[in-house]
Amino acid sequence: MKQTPLARSVTMEDVARDAGVSRALVSLVMRESPKVSPAKRAAVLQSAAALGYSPNRLASRLASHRTNTLGVLFLDLHNSVFADMYDGITEGIAGSGNQVMVAVGSADPGTELDALKNFVDLRADGVILAGYTGSAGELEAALRGTPAVVITREMEVDGVASVLTDDFRSGVLAVEHLHGLGHRRIAHVDISDWLPYTARREGYLHAMRQFGLEPMLVHSDMTERGGRAVMEAFLASGATLPTAIFAHNDLTAIGIMEALAIRGLAVPGDVAVMGCDNIEVAASPLIGLTSIDQHAGELGRVAAQVMLDRLAGSAGPAVTRKLEPVLMVRRSSDPSAV
Template sequence: MREERNRQRAVTQEDVAQAVGVSRTLVSFAFRGAPGVSSETRQAILEAAQRLGYRHNAAAADLASKRPSAVGLFLLDLRNEVFVDIFSGVRESLEGARNRLILSVSQSQGTVDEGAMDSLVEARVGIVIAATLFDTDERVKALAASMPLVNVARRIDGVDSVYSDDRAGARAATEHLLRLGHTRVAHVTGPGAEGHLERRRAYAATMLDAGLTPRVVVADEYTQEAAWRAASALLVGAERPTAVFAHNDELALGVREAAHALRLSVPRDLSLVGYDDSRIARLHGIDLTSVDLHALDLGRAAGAAALARLANPGAPPVDQSSNPRLVVRRSTAAPAHVASGTEHRG
């Protein structure tokens, strides 16, 4: 009869406690995964909750707690598949935990999107995983001082950081094109921001080390459309580049579209390298040579770092770097003058 009455109204923790014969406080501890509850008692509580139809309100539990457990995830741009992979990795790392995951996506590719960040603060998250912040180190440090923060794809001293070695990845991409025989290699990137210049710098350094002149073209946004506009001017004239290394796959696809509009064939007339190794780079017909920064693994590592920070707020900052890998596909080849055996100086 009690269970029939419970179906007519919202079941509470008090109902679960009475069914098991324990205190409501113990039920609350069991749902929060707090210590002091035996495995047998926790199992009995969970079974009773399922039988009665009780739904644990994690948001209410966080409001009642002095240490919120929810994890906020700030993503720069869901149109770029690398951020989808990071999201998948974070979600996977939290699957075994009881922490809610709250997502917020930026509407800006400039400074910190305060609206997106405010939504996470209002949700009373215990920590924010940020992928990726386009702002100065000092502003990010100030943000981290106001709430726990895990910084993804960028390293900042004193802030939990999980990132890939951009200098190594960019150097590998540029050296690949030089080994093929290209001497006119351009780099297409987006607006400069502190902490996001390592690929550009490594490209330039590699070109100079080879005795060649770097040529950096800056698109006004990190979008395919912006790269198409920038590359449309780059890929004309007698001294046009025979190869382009793009900051990411999104920009590489914009360069590819501009080349197609100019009737340039990839890779016969233009070799093309991207960065991120997103799903679209692997599609048949695209076959984009790209640098794999292991975005899924970055998300997993960021999720683990967030859980560790929540468990131990006073621990030293995380500084976790991984090595990217160049994946060679059909978008790169020797330039025509090398392939035909004729001599040409860039």
């Protein structure tokens, strides 16, 4: 069977030959240079359209030492808080001429570093990391001087800016809210020990000490399944139940609520539950989860602006931007909340 040869890509030389002009003039037209007369511009564009010429944008970007591309690394796309950050990032760069490449780290430092190295090898102009779990040294080595902004974590790395919400204050807010409702046995379902996100835990411990209460820490992953498993194990142990539980994030809190419901326990009648992040589903009337708003969309928008300022050369030294968390009270902690 005879194979049809692959069609050759149309080049600037082809356009120039068809339009009866030089290749240099075609290049000027494609770069939208004002130095071309309207008549010649029209002739070149007409030939380009007739031949199906598509400019090699990557080549032109590399020639200008910019790719107009940002690498964006997310910890986990199963958690919609990162989708909210993505929306904020894309809103923040809208109209800037930049586009994003997305990778997912999945709480694996090795996967994170591979993604970062790929971004750098592909000559991304900058990198935004949402939920980075590796070390400062590994980050600096992988970036090789590429500008970066880290969301949700403060990093002390030259050239790396940080945008985050005050997680310590989030932990304090949670305990203050539950204590104000009369709870004294307040547990915190925390993340795995190895993850470098300890500020919510530290805020919880600080507030518990302030109120003279005994901390109750249980570790889990950051998923709905993990929250359900932790609560099921606790219920099976026969230990005295806390009257209130503050989960590290909303997904974990929802899993806890599911396990309590399966056992016939009422929320908040038997156990009050609250989370953190304020993802969209937390506000659903079917769930009504009290949460702490981390302003995920705003974090993405601020990170995008910080990155654009850095690429424009107007940002100065790397900065840290910290937002204030906001308590969102719903019926999972307070039956009177509407």
